[in-house]
């Protein structure tokens with residue numbers, strides 16, 4: 531840093547006019563106070579200035595929707611607060627955009643409801659540039675589960691493992707996906723552990739007991755199942771509706787590696803194959819976990835089937851805040867840990883394909899005060915080891 535010398539003339543000027551110079555800032559502040567008070571008196575009753583929590587954004591959206599449907603003059607007098615923002619938002623609505631999905635940066639959105647498919651019809655009419663995937667949350671007193679990929683209603687009425695197995699079979703026979711939700715205290719999953727591929731490993735903010743949901747998933751992995759982890763925000767409300775919880779859409783966010791077209795089949799096929807990872811938010815962190823063995827490439831969900839002892843190179847491509855811990859778990863145990871000291875970094879790890887098992891990756895670190903402990907920022911599905 532270089533130090534600048536104040537010009538001599540300015541120094542003299544400040545010295546020579548010391549009395550009026552001291553009063554000048556007071557005069558400016560007083561004038562500003564008068565202007566500010568006048569504005570507050572004139573605009574004090576304006577709805578956008580009321581301190582009522584969610585009112586600001588809700589009111590903007592409401593105004594924009596009326597502009598989109600009834601034209602730019604529908605709002606009456608022009609809006610001076612946040613100039614043109616309401617008109618910009620109205621233009622997005624008029625073009626058929628979804629402000630919420632656009633705001634959070636999602637490419638698709640799965641919408642489920644409890645024990646009903648009454649929303650399927652509306653989803654079909656709204657499915658356009660933005661992909662909406664309909665589903666049902668099969669909801670019982672002993673556990674909830676998401677079902678995707680069906681156009682039929684799934685009867686939720688069951689009271690025991692045998693009854694739930696009939697539901698799972700019903701879904702699988704029709705090519706759908708079945709995924710127990712939030713297997714943790716609150717609304718835990720109390721049915722048996724097998725017979726489905728996907729589990730909701732992360733619901734809402736990490737600290738809401740998601741270490742237990744991860745343990746539920748990992749238990750199935752340790753038992754040799756190719757269980758797929760997905761994340762779901764379980765978002766029940768978006769402003770201007772009454773806000774029911776402090777998190778929104780896409781927190782957490784499931785990233786899906788879709789081969790070919792981004793459509794419902796492409797997304798669900800990729801989920802079924804475990805070609806996914808979960809991050810706390812649509813902005814990341816981004817964590818791609820891949821492997822090479824005998825000239826072949828693998829992504830999460832794949833199994834490396836090669837001769838026993840073959841060397842495997844795992845690669846972690848990370849994009850997110852620096853100083854986060856990147857961890858690899860082998861068969862449920864911590865195997866490797868490195869710290870990303872940059873916001874974009876790749877790491878390689880070597881392994882001999884000596885035993886069947888799996889390797890999966892996570893990003894962890896502190897959010898807020900360190901004494902609150904670490905949270906998981908992202909986790910990937912495993913790559914499976916299958917020596918011949």
Ligand SMILES: [Zn+2]
Nearest residue numbers: 667674711717
């Ligand atoms: Zn639920």
